Structure formats: structure tokens, C-alpha cells
Amino acid sequence: MATQPQSADSDHESDVEQRNADVCNVVGAVEEMGAKWKLIVLNDLRDGEKRFNELKRSTGASSYTLSRVLDDLEAEGFVDNHKEFESPVASYYTLTEKGDALCPVFDALDDWGEDWL
Amino acid sequence: MATQPQSADSDHESDVEQRNADVCNVVGAVEEMGAKWKLIVLNDLRDGEKRFNELKRSTGASSYTLSRVLDDLEAEGFVDNHKEFESPVASYYTLTEKGDALCPVFDALDDWGEDWL
């Protein structure tokens, strides 16, 4: 009697349904960012506009990796890229509105880190 | 404008420089969880105690993966494991205080997902 029938049960949802309903967003969000580099780069961009090499230094990612991550983030609408072909070519990266909207997440993460890291 | 209205926190002088100082927490946190599975499992455990197969179903991870992820999370102090060797062996997983402290992060993530996913 210790265990309850778990398989042949479809209407198991009762008290946790509310959370279950919108928790999917988290999964979606995680799926979309997943990789640690994306998060690290996004976090670094919270300071505002940054150059490629600047990000390279602050994140510690290789040119190759950083390039692909930025490419990815741009394609997904998290960051914007503005290039200047003048002097010694410079390209600046900034957070889009979508990327900036992640700030609360980073803040929460940062907050957590202070207590548990 | 890259920053959002600060919380009820009192002195948040120049957030950018200030942020640069302790932003490491985010990196640390990301480094510690990194993998998407960890986040997904942790998120699923917000509902409370769950069994192995329950998590397997809800997360969609394979036994192998789930097992390793849970092992990892337990070793890092994010989850607790309570086993019952009675009839058909059952083991329950719950969030530790440390894991539960991540709720705000998931909430923020969830919040973000509603707007941008």
C-alpha cells in the first residue's frame, strides 16, 4: 500500500497543475540558450556595447568559439552587431531588447551565487 | 538603458563598474550548472518530491543521463535523495535549500519566456 498506481493514471494533475502549466517556458528558455558560453557572453554584454576582442578577453573564449556564439546569439535575436569598416575594423555588440530582458535572470543568478557559491 | 530599474536595493551607485566586480557569480553559477539537463531537472523538482521515473518522464532524459545528472546534482548539493528499499524500490528526489534557492532564477527565466519565447 505504500506505493500508488502511477502508470495507468491520466488525471494525476491536481495541485501542481498551475506550475506545470507555465513551467515549460523554462525548458524552452534553457533549450534556446543551453550552452554556457551563450550565457556568459550575454552576461558580459550587460555592461553595454563591447568589441569582439573585448568579449574575447572578458569571457575567455577563443576567437572561433566566440565568433560562433555571437553568430548564434545574433541569429536568435539576443544581440545586435554594428560594424565599422573605417580604421582598424571594429565591430560592436550590444544586447537587443530580447537579450536585455534577460537581466533579471542574471540578477537572480548573481544573487544566488552570493549565497551559495 | 541597458539596465533595468533596480530593486528595492538602496545604494546601487554606478551599476556598471559595480557589476563588473561581482559579475563573476553569474559565471560561477553557469559553470556549476552549465548543462541544460541540470537546469531542466532542477526546474522539474520545484514541484516537490519526485521519483526517478517520474523525472525521467517529465524531463524526457534517458535513464543513463538522468542518473548521471541526479548524481551530479546530489554531489553538488542541489538535491537530496531518499530511498525506500521496500517493495518495488523507490527513490525520491527533492531540492535542497541550495537548489530551492534557485527558484527566483527559474521564475525570472519563466517570466522572460512569456515575453520572448
Add this chain to the structure above:
DNA sequence: CGGCATCCTTGGAGATACTG
């Protein structure tokens, strides 16, 4: 039921070197 052992595939990511 809850796992661990194995095999095997994928891609994430470092190192290095080269271009515009």
C-alpha cells in the same frame, strides 16, 4: 523500479594558422 555498464554518435570547444 531504479539504476549502472557498454557501445556509439554528435558537436562543443581548444589550438593554431591564415586573411581582409
Add this chain to the structure above:
DNA sequence: CAGTATCTCCAAGGATGCCG
């Protein structure tokens, strides 16, 4: 300075099978 091109290596993770 800002990438791109390779080559390579290793960990993540799916599939399957077995066991207490």
C-alpha cells in the same frame, strides 16, 4: 582588429541490455 578555416579531442548524451 575581427574573424574564418582546419584538425583534433573529449564529454554529453541516446539506445540498449542487464541486474538487485
